[in-house]
Amino acid sequence: MLVGWYLRRAIPWVALLGCCAGALLLVVALDQWPTSALVLLPGLVATCAAAAAFCFDEVSLPVVEVTPRGATWRRTARLAASVVPLGVWTLFVLVDPGDLPLDTSAWWVVGVAAIALTVGLAALASRRSVASPGGSLASAAVMVVISPVVISAFLGWDSLYPIGEFGSGVLTFWLAVAGTGALASLVALHPGVGD
Amino acid sequence: MTDIALPTTTPASLRTMAGIEARRLARHPAFIVGTVLAFGILLLMFFIEEKPHLGDLMSMPVIPAFFIGLTSLVATARLTRSTEATAEAIGTAPGSEGRRTAALALACLVPFAAGAAWIALMLALVSVDGVHPYEWWFGTMPDWQVWAILAALGPVACMGGGLLGVLTGRWLRFPGAAAVMVVVVVAIDMVGQMPVTYETTSELRLWVPWAMFHSGSESDGTSVLFAGNAGFYLVYLLCLCAAAALFAIWHDRAARTARLRMAIAGVVIVGLAALALAMTTGNEDNHPSKPIPYKISK
Numbered sequence: 001m002l003v004g005w006y007l008r009r010a011i012p013w014v015a016l017l018g019c020c021a022g023a024l025l026l027v028v029a030l031d032q033w034p035t036s037a038l039v040l041l042p043g044l045v046a047t048c049a050a051a052a053a054f055c056f057d058e059v060s061l062p063v064v065e066v067t068p069r070g071a072t073w074r075r076t077a078r079l080a081a082s083v084v085p086l087g088v089w090t091l092f093v094l095v096d097p098g099d100l101p102l103d104t105s106a107w108w109v110v111g112v113a114a115i116a117l118t119v120g121l122a123a124l125a126s127r128r129s130v131a132s133p134g135g136s137l138a139s140a141a142v143m144v145v146i147s148p149v150v151i152s153a154f155l156g157w158d159s160l161y162p163i164g165e166f167g168s169g170v171l172t173f174w175l176a177v178a179g180t181g182a183l184a185s186l187v188a189l190h191p192g193v194g195d
Numbered sequence: 196m197t198d199i200a201l202p203t204t205t206p207a208s209l210r211t212m213a214g215i216e217a218r219r220l221a222r223h224p225a226f227i228v229g230t231v232l233a234f235g236i237l238l239l240m241f242f243i244e245e246k247p248h249l250g251d252l253m254s255m256p257v258i259p260a261f262f263i264g265l266t267s268l269v270a271t272a273r274l275t276r277s278t279e280a281t282a283e284a285i286g287t288a289p290g291s292e293g294r295r296t297a298a299l300a301l302a303c304l305v306p307f308a309a310g311a312a313w314i315a316l317m318l319a320l321v322s323v324d325g326v327h328p329y330e331w332w333f334g335t336m337p338d339w340q341v342w343a344i345l346a347a348l349g350p351v352a353c354m355g356g357g358l359l360g361v362l363t364g365r366w367l368r369f370p371g372a373a374a375v376m377v378v379v380v381v382a383i384d385m386v387g388q389m390p391v392t393y394e395t396t397s398e399l400r401l402w403v404p405w406a407m408f409h410s411g412s413e414s415d416g417t418s419v420l421f422a423g424n425a426g427f428y429l430v431y432l433l434c435l436c437a438a439a440a441l442f443a444i445w446h447d448r449a450a451r452t453a454r455l456r457m458a459i460a461g462v463v464i465v466g467l468a469a470l471a472l473a474m475t476t477g478n479e480d481n482h483p484s485k486p487i488p489y490k491i492s493k
Binding site: 012019147155 | 239243257269375378390
């Protein structure tokens with residue numbers, strides 16, 4: 001109950017839900033123009049990851065850092081907010097806009113991995129007393145998620161996205177991304193100096 | 196602490212402020228990473244290419260447009276907001292808001308220069324091995340058309356990204372606005388042109404801020420040069436850039452003079468005329484090239 005009260009006031013919901021709304025617009029576009037899936041699907045992953053970047057924005061960080069409840073409780077509570085972009089992404093994968101012949105479980109893994117890494121990095125930034133990592137991290141997440149589309153097209157490398165089949169190399173890559181994100185979150189939640 | 200004495204005369208102080216903003220932009224991590232990636236990918240393409248010549252040259256400016264243009268968007272949006280944070284907090288910032296915006300807009304010549312350098316390096320690398328005689332390039336299409344496509348989709352697109360960042364920083368105040376804008380630009384670009392590019396109405400794609408003029412290689416070894424007039428498209432993009440800068444300056448109520456209104460009206464009229472001419476003149480249809488043997492997929 002207290003966690004809900006805290007999250008309702010502490011999370012920048014406008015930014016987080018704004019990114020989710022952007023993802024919703026991309027879903028509508030994807031449903032309308034499925035031939036653009038090559039870019040719109042990574043765009044969808046990017047907007048959900050961007051939404052997750054705002055989970056740890058804390059404008060009053062110097063003030064709340066010294067409250068008795070402590071940073072570990074605060075960061076754990078904020079980690080729970082990442083369920084929102086994760087849920088939005090899962091919903092999109094289940095809806096399958098455009099009825100594309102996609103490996104839905106593979107795309108789900110891709111989105112979860114991107115969101116997990118973004119949340120983990122945001123949590124680490126929060127641990128290092130960065131008050132609002134969301135804006136920078138969201139921009140970086142968007143660029144990093146979309147750039148493989150451009151790079152693989154020109155260098156002739158295999159796509160990092162499961163447009164065709166989900167090869168074992170690509171699966172390993174995304175599992176590693178998800179693992180890195182989980183590890184970063186664990187490190188960030190570990191009690192440290194002042195917690 | 197560094198003291199910076201700003202000259203009192205208007206053009207000189209604007210030049211000084213633009214110089215300061217240009218240095219801030221050139222040192223911004225997002226811009227540096229994007230520029231390094233753009234040049235790195237070009238060099239990688241040149242050194243790992245197994246075919247006799249570099250190909251699909253007219254579509255290659257997507258690399259600087261993406262990596263330099265979009266990272267400039269992120270960087271200039273943050274630079275714009277950072278100056279305002281000072282003004283909001285302590286009520287002091289150099290010049291008026293309109294002047295600061297104009298200085299930031301002038302600083303977008305930095306990504307333009309980076310994009311121009313990228314195109315220059317590409318031309319130098321292409322000259323090493325030459326191009327296949329059937330490639331869409333100088334010799335198979337008019338020189339002015341090649342230059343117009345390279346300029347519009349390379350340096351001008353890079354500058355446009357920066358200016359869109361200034362516009363975003365001025366008008367959109369929610370956190371993550373730059374990230375949302377990056378996705379919006381990419382989505383509009385794809386959705387706006389993919390459905391019509393290969394149709395008989397291909398020229399209708401030209402309203403988007405980065406329109407393809409070259410398809411990339413097809414499986415039969417051909418590549419398509421798309422319809423439309425690249426020269427007027429270049430003018431249209433320059434008008435979009437000018438409009439972004441002017442609308443960003445418009446955010447400052449004190450700067451909303453009759454001169455600024457006239458300038459905005461002029462840019463909109465010229466831009467719409469250029470777009471209409473880009474769609475109605477130049478190549479009437481999409482032109483496939485002759486098949487290039489080593490590009491035919493087995």
